[in-house]
Amino acid sequence: MCTTKELLALGYPVYVLADGVSSCNKEEIPIALRGLQHAGATITTSESLMFEITADAGSKEFKAVAGLIKQSKDMTREAMSTLCKI
Template structure:
């Protein structure tokens, strides 16, 4: 029997604007952070490149510390760019993203706000021909009613609206790949949090 091949061969993680100043403004912000932590742990096991942005960092603060991006014990990003544009595809991110190679990618997007920066990032990625996954348990907005409208629009535009667990298992595609045990461990570790995150973010 031939060795198993991952179902998604070029996954990339985009983390949009999860900053300290938004903590008290965004609906269920800690839930979005929790899902992002789960994806970051999985990214280390599956060797998924990570890109992150902040929106006007000088005014709105750094990326929230519990994500530990670009810290000695955290995940090293390919780009961690500050921006004023709403889309994450600013020149610094574009340059690092294109350095991954010319092949189309499978980009999973988490962060805020669902109807603004997440939407415009997703539309730009789709326009470039990439397959885009938007995680319903990994995005939010100040006004929670904005979220289902944004997700419905992105689905109509061609994005795949799914959940963190579904995405991780689609990345693998086969329980016999070498990384399966590690990912199953992450899923188990976040089992309670995932249920709570789904209940908080996926009820609209």
Template sequence: MAAPARRLVRPTLFICDLQEKFRNAIYEYPKVIATTQKMLKASQILDIPVFATTQLRGKLGETCSELGLDAQDGVKTQAHADKSAFSMWVPEVQKAFNALGSEKRECIIVGIESHICVTQTTLDLLREGHKVYVLADGVSSCNPQEVPIALNRLRTEGAVVTTSESFLYECMGDAGIGEFKQISGLVREYSSKTKESLQALCKF
């Protein structure tokens, strides 16, 4: 019997503007960080390319250090771009993204703010013909009331609003793939943090 194939074959992770200056401004920011950490670990197991941005880094600070992006022992990104535009779909990101190939991809988005940068990034990626997954336990805004409005809009625009755990199992698609044991272990490792993120960010 042939080895099972993954259900999603070209996933790509987008991390939007998770910077130091937002720690005290964004609703339940530590929960967004925790979900992003889980997805970064999954990206290493499943070999998922990672794109990240900062918004006006000189004013708003570097990407949060605990994410370890581009650190010596951390996750290497395809692009880690600074921007003034709200959407992540800026020339530096586009160039690195297009270098992966011409096929349409499954784009996963975590970060902030749900109703601004996450929304505009999602709309741009949908316009380019990609399938977009917005992780509801991995996005937030300064005002929590903005989040469900943004997610409802993105659903109507054609994005898939889901959770980190649901996405990871959809990405695998089969318990017979070689990485299943590592991903199921990761899910168990983050079980309590995932529960906390869901309770904080998905209650509206």
């Protein structure tokens, strides 16, 4: 298994899902994300990545993803507020 920085050094594009990052010390999360971004990683969210992967807003896949995101918006908001507090 490779770390983000190892993958970047090998030339791979790396996407880090901010809403999937945790730490015993919540204050460390934004510092770590800034460091990874500075190293070349793209910091994004699971929602943004899902829309980017499905790309075409007219496709059935995009509409299915949009429906899932709408259904889970309250859980996502709660998770983001818990994981991404500074």
